[in-house]
Amino acid sequence: MPERAPGLRTLFLHPPSYEGFDGGAGARYQARREIRSFWYPTWLAQPAALVPGSRLVDAPPDGLGVEQVAPLARQYELAVLHTSTPSFGNDLRVAERLKAENPRLLIGMVGAHVAVLPQASLRAAAAVDWVAMGEFDYACAEIAAGRPLGDVTGIAYRDGDRVRVTPPRAPIEDMDALPFVVDVYKRDLTVENYFIGYLMHPYVSLYTGRGCRSKCTFCLWPQTLGGHRYRVRSPASVEAEMALARRHFPQVREFFFDDDTFTDDLPRAEEIARRLGRLGITWSCNAKANVPRRTLEVMRENGLRLLLVGYESGNQQILNNIKKGLRLDVAREFTRHAKALGITIHGTFILGLPGETPETIQQTIRYACELEPDTIQVSLAAPYPGTELFRQAQEQGWLPPLSGDLVNRDGVQVAALNYPGLGQAEMFTSVEAFYRRFYFRPRKLVSMVGGMLRDPAVLRRRVREGVEFFRFLHQRRTAAVPAGPATSGAGA
Ligand code: SF4
Numbered sequence: 001m002p003e004r005a006p007g008l009r010t011l012f013l014h015p016p017s018y019e020g021f022d023g024g025a026g027a028r029y030q031a032r033r034e035i036r037s038f039w040y041p042t043w044l045a046q047p048a049a050l051v052p053g054s055r056l057v058d059a060p061p062d063g064l065g066v067e068q069v070a071p072l073a074r075q076y077e078l079a080v081l082h083t084s085t086p087s088f089g090n091d092l093r094v095a096e097r098l099k100a101e102n103p104r105l106l107i108g109m110v111g112a113h114v115a116v117l118p119q120a121s122l123r124a125a126a127a128v129d130w131v132a133m134g135e136f137d138y139a140c141a142e143i144a145a146g147r148p149l150g151d152v153t154g155i156a157y158r159d160g161d162r163v164r165v166t167p168p169r170a171p172i173e174d175m176d177a178l179p180f181v182v183d184v185y186k187r188d189l190t191v192e193n194y195f196i197g198y199l200m201h202p203y204v205s206l207y208t209g210r211g212c213r214s215k216c217t218f219c220l221w222p223q224t225l226g227g228h229r230y231r232v233r234s235p236a237s238v239e240a241e242m243a244l245a246r247r248h249f250p251q252v253r254e255f256f257f258d259d260d261t262f263t264d265d266l267p268r269a270e271e272i273a274r275r276l277g278r279l280g281i282t283w284s285c286n287a288k289a290n291v292p293r294r295t296l297e298v299m300r301e302n303g304l305r306l307l308l309v310g311y312e313s314g315n316q317q318i319l320n321n322i323k324k325g326l327r328l329d330v331a332r333e334f335t336r337h338a339k340a341l342g343i344t345i346h347g348t349f350i351l352g353l354p355g356e357t358p359e360t361i362q363q364t365i366r367y368a369c370e371l372e373p374d375t376i377q378v379s380l381a382a383p384y385p386g387t388e389l390f391r392q393a394q395e396q397g398w399l400p401p402l403s404g405d406l407v408n409r410d411g412v413q414v415a416a417l418n419y420p421g422l423g424q425a426e427m428f429t430s431v432e433a434f435y436r437r438f439y440f441r442p443r444k445l446v447s448m449v450g451g452m453l454r455d456p457a458v459l460r461r462r463v464r465e466g467v468e469f470f471r472f473l474h475q476r477r478t479a480a481v482p483a484g485p486a487t488s489g490a491g492a
Pocket of ligand 1: 324
């Protein structure tokens with residue numbers, strides 16, 4: 001039995017959702033993906049690490065439905081659910097079911113959606129007692145310790161028929177004070193259940209810092225929970241957690257640092273790399289496409305395998321429109337250097353950003369083929385509440401009437417914006433065209449087949465993923481609502 005701490009028996013729950021829905025607390029793409037993908041629920045694991053004796057349940061990767069999860073309500077006094085804009089309606093139904101099982105259960109919701117819309121969220125959710133209005137680690141810990149809701153900063157809570165809002169909570173500055181999440185992963189999660197197509201399996205992901213210095217208008221987390229300062233743990237703390245992670249998970253083949261932009265602080269990135277090199281682990285991270293060659297060299301020499309790079313668009317004006325702070329020529333040079341050093345690149349692109357036209361879509365497809373990342377992800381622009389893109393879309397009338405959903409009934413993203421000269425349907429079909437133009441080139445096919453033949457495990461996995469990919473494309477075509485893979489910020 002886990003150690004029983006004073007305070008409330010606490011369950012941290014990533015709710016059951018659409019089949020294959022990767023809306024995890026660690027997911028940047030709250031939607032069903034082309035292939036089975038699950039990020040770690042790192043955002044929930046962090047407060048769970050602060051609450052001794054708590055339990056973290058990540059329902060989607062464990063294949064748990066609401067029928068399996070609901071009885072847990074009777075074992076706990078507090079349940080904290082992570083939610084997102086696309087999953088909010090579904091998460092409310094889970095909360096109602098938990099409350100029906102145990103009417104005395106105190107239920108809180110955390111995540112960007114309730115942080116941006118606290119009052120509206122509580123009004124919509126009679127079963128929910130409180131929501132966190134920003135970073136929620138210590139708020140969860142205080143509530144779990146039994147502190148009255150009115151004395152917990154940074155939340156909105158139900159008080160009879162009224163909603164009360166407590167004073168704001170300052171962002172966490174001492175990141176080293178947060179306990180390691182890998183202990184919670186070890187205690188509560190099954191690492192073999194987590195897949196990301198471009199990462200080796202099994203993998204583990206976590207954060208070494210929060211926030212991103214860039215101000216991309218579409219990107220959710222820095223504009224809601226993380227902020228635009230990169231608040232970091234010390235390299236020594238990162239090294240200590242990774243050493244522990246290696247002991248906990250000897251079967252893990254790759255560690256991924258999911259910081260918004262791990263390379264935002266280059267000297268720190270280099271120092272961490274050197275420490276990881278001494279540990280002898282294989283690792284990957286998010287990076288902006290402007291990392292200088294010297295830093296790439298240091299990272300590569302010290303175990304870096306892959307960079308996840310948000311290129312977004314091949315049109316400079318669109319990059320300027322979204323405040324990406326990136327020049328195409330710099331991104332080209334970065335890519336040349338990374339490839340020359342043997343670093344694998346997963347490039348992410350977004351269609352439907354402000355300024356998009358049929359011509360700029362073609363330009364971006366050509367740009368992707370020219371850059372030749374090893375793998376790509378093509379998303380549709382998603383106007384999440386709390387982002388500048390959402391405000392722009394409201395002001396400019398880009399949100400179609402009677403719309404507002406970001407995913408369809410299967411949890412697959414819909415084309416949510418509508419521009420003069422570029423409708424939702426064209427944006428939607430362009431995603432598939434993009435994938436086809438990129439992957440179905442002789443050169444690309446040869447390199448992919450070569451990789452598969454070199455490693456039978458890769459072959460088996462790629463065959464399975466290929467079947468899932470074509471099934472996904474077929475479902476998109478036959479879906480009543482246009483759909484595609486989603487993004488809430490492509491990471492760096
Ligand atoms: S898209 Fe990347 S670079 Fe831009 S704000 Fe988000 S994490 Fe930062």
